[in-house]
Amino acid sequence: MPALPPTPPATHNAERACRRELQVRSRWLRFAPDVEQQFRQFLRQTQSDNFLACIVVGLVLWLGVVGWDVLRYREYFQGTAVESHYLLTIVPARLVSLLMLGGLMLAARRLPDHWLPAAGLATIAAYGICGYVTGYFYLLTGKGDAMALSILILMTVLLPCGMTLRQTLPVSMVLIAAYWTVAWQWLPSAQWVSFRATASLLMVCMGMMAFAAYLRERDARAQFLRHRLLDWEAAHDPLTGLANRRSFQRHFEICLAQAQREGATLMLAILDLDHFKLYNDHYGHKAGDRALQQVALVLGHYAARPMDLAIRLGGEEFGLLSYADDAQALRQRMQHLLAQLEGLQIIHAHSPTALWLTASIGIAQADASATTESLFLQADAQLYRAKRTGRNRVCGLELPVAQPGIKPVETTI
Ligand SMILES: Nc1nc2c(ncn2[C@@H]2O[C@H](COP(=O)(O)OP(=O)(O)OP(=O)(O)O)[C@@H](O)[C@H]2O)c(=O)[nH]1
Incomplete structure (x- = not known):
């Protein structure tokens, strides 16, 4: 009998791989490399509207905080020694984050899909750093609550941005670590009690959002695999796995x-x-x-x-x-x-x-x-x-x- 050519029929493999991933791997948020690549593409395509919505929400909230700042500035600091400090730190920080969020919003429609997560992460990191700078200033002047607000906004933007948990979690961790380090280095000891309370609350919030993001991504992965299976079933014969x-x-x-x-x-x-x-x-x-x-x-x-x-x-x-x-x-x-x-x-x-x-x-x-x-x-x-x-x-x-x-x-x- 002549020997079989070595290549196996790819269609059946694709279906089997999909079922295996659905049963076993979506809960670990990591597929086999080729399926993972397709999932990332699917995520970018299906989540680009969510991505934009999150950036818009972040921008609106951030504008609200800036407006509130201006009111407080006029009320508390105008004509005092703090005013120049305020103008030197908060105003540029707020401007940079506003420009970055606005820029990301405009770019979201034009950037190639594969650049969006990187641009989103860079903007969010810059946004977080601006939040610290202004928050630190508030703590120094006894207005620590504003810092919590800044970082809560950051988290609202950060987690639902159409990225995977593995992409967003390290950024959140780095921001939290930076938050503690900055405070530990520069915060007067009198401020530590209120800082610790705020920081602990933020870490709990971050943990809860990370868990919500895990559930969301697990569902997105299962939905992606079901899509693939349905596509496969519509195009193939179930008995033999050949094209229909x-x-x-x-x-x-x-x-x-x-x-x-x-x-x-x-x-x-x-x-x-x-x-x-x-x-x-x-x-x-x-x-x-x-x-x-x-x-x-x-x-x-x-x-x-x-x-x-x-x-x-x-x-x-x-x-x-x-x-x-x-x-x-x-x-x-x-x-x-x-x-x-x-x-x-x-x-x-x-x-x-x-x-x-x-x-x-x-x-x-x-x-x-x-x-x-x-x-x-x-x-x-x-x-x-x-x-x-x-x-x-x-x-x-x-x-x-x-x-x-x-x-x-x-x-x-
Ligand atoms: N087991 C099984 N049988 C099938 C399936 N689909 C069709 N058949 C059978 O295939 C047979 C086709 O028979 P015919 O069309 O008469 O052809 P044949 O007996 O192969 O005769 P020739 O083509 O002239 O050689 C029928 O008995 C169908 O029941 C299937 O999915 N599974």
């Missing part, structure tokens, strides 16, 4: 357009099991299902190139769409496939034509005016020729094909 007729139609149209542009060949082979009704009648439906799965597994190995597609067309009928292949090479590969199926030695004692379960194959090549239906009808006609002339054979494209590919469509401008 619907995805064949979509893939065929893409391949046909590309073949016309590039002058490449596009061929369809239809494979139909021989006397499968007799097989089912004698060995039962379950054995029939198992046989179909074995055939699909072998067929899947013949669609290893990226544009090729193995399809379950329905019942005991399968298809192989082959892009940019040589007609005689495809015929040979199909002969090889029939030899492999015989090599499976699925006993079919009631077949009038062979000892084992066998198949017949019809092949057709698309021309420039081909549609799914026309190519399908041509391959089907060849399949019935194969059935009529004794089964367990390949029919179609017997003679070397004169033209190497589809003639590119001539476009008039």
Whole structure:
């Protein structure tokens, strides 16, 4: 028996990987690397509106705090020694954070998706530092409550920003650590009691928000996997894991357009099991299902190139769409496939034509005016020729094909 080509059928792997991730890994907030990459992309696409909403909320709250500051400034510090200190620290700090938040808001619509988390984190870090500078000033002047307010706003912006918990948590930790270090270094001891109370409250809040973010991200991960599974199920046959007729139609149209542009060949082979009704009648439906799965597994190995597609067309009928292949090479590969199926030695004692379960194959090549239906009808006609002339054979494209590919469509401008 000829050996199987090494590549496994990718479709079944994708489904299995998705189910495994759904059962096991979404709770740990980390998928296998390739799934993780797709999840990050999904998160950026689905969360970009949330991201913008959080920045807007942060900006509005921050404007409120600035307005409140101005009132307090006029009320308490105007004309005192503190005024120059105030103007030198708070005003630039507030301005920087306002500019950064405003800039991020404008950039959110234009920046490439993969830059958003980095830009968000940088802005939030700068925003936090500005919060400390102004908060520190308030503590010095006995208005410690404003610091808590600044950092609560920071957390409101920080956690729901469409980033993963692993991205946001280190930033929160660094900000908290900076908060304690700054206070420990520079705060007069008289301020420590009120500082400790505020800082402890902030840490509890941060912990609660981190837990909420964990729950949110876990749900987002499960939702992402369910999406992927639904997409997969809509495009594949559940018994064999091969592409279904619907995805064949979509893939065929893409391949046909590309073949016309590039002058490449596009061929369809239809494979139909021989006397499968007799097989089912004698060995039962379950054995029939198992046989179909074995055939699909072998067929899947013949669609290893990226544009090729193995399809379950329905019942005991399968298809192989082959892009940019040589007609005689495809015929040979199909002969090889029939030899492999015989090599499976699925006993079919009631077949009038062979000892084992066998198949017949019809092949057709698309021309420039081909549609799914026309190519399908041509391959089907060849399949019935194969059935009529004794089964367990390949029919179609017997003679070397004169033209190497589809003639590119001539476009008039
Ligand atoms: N086990 C199983 N059988 C199926 C499935 N889908 C279709 N079949 C069976 O496939 C058989 C197809 O039979 P026919 O269309 O008469 O073809 P055949 O017996 O293979 O005859 P030829 O094609 O002329 O060689 C029927 O018995 C269907 O019940 C399936 O998903 N599982």
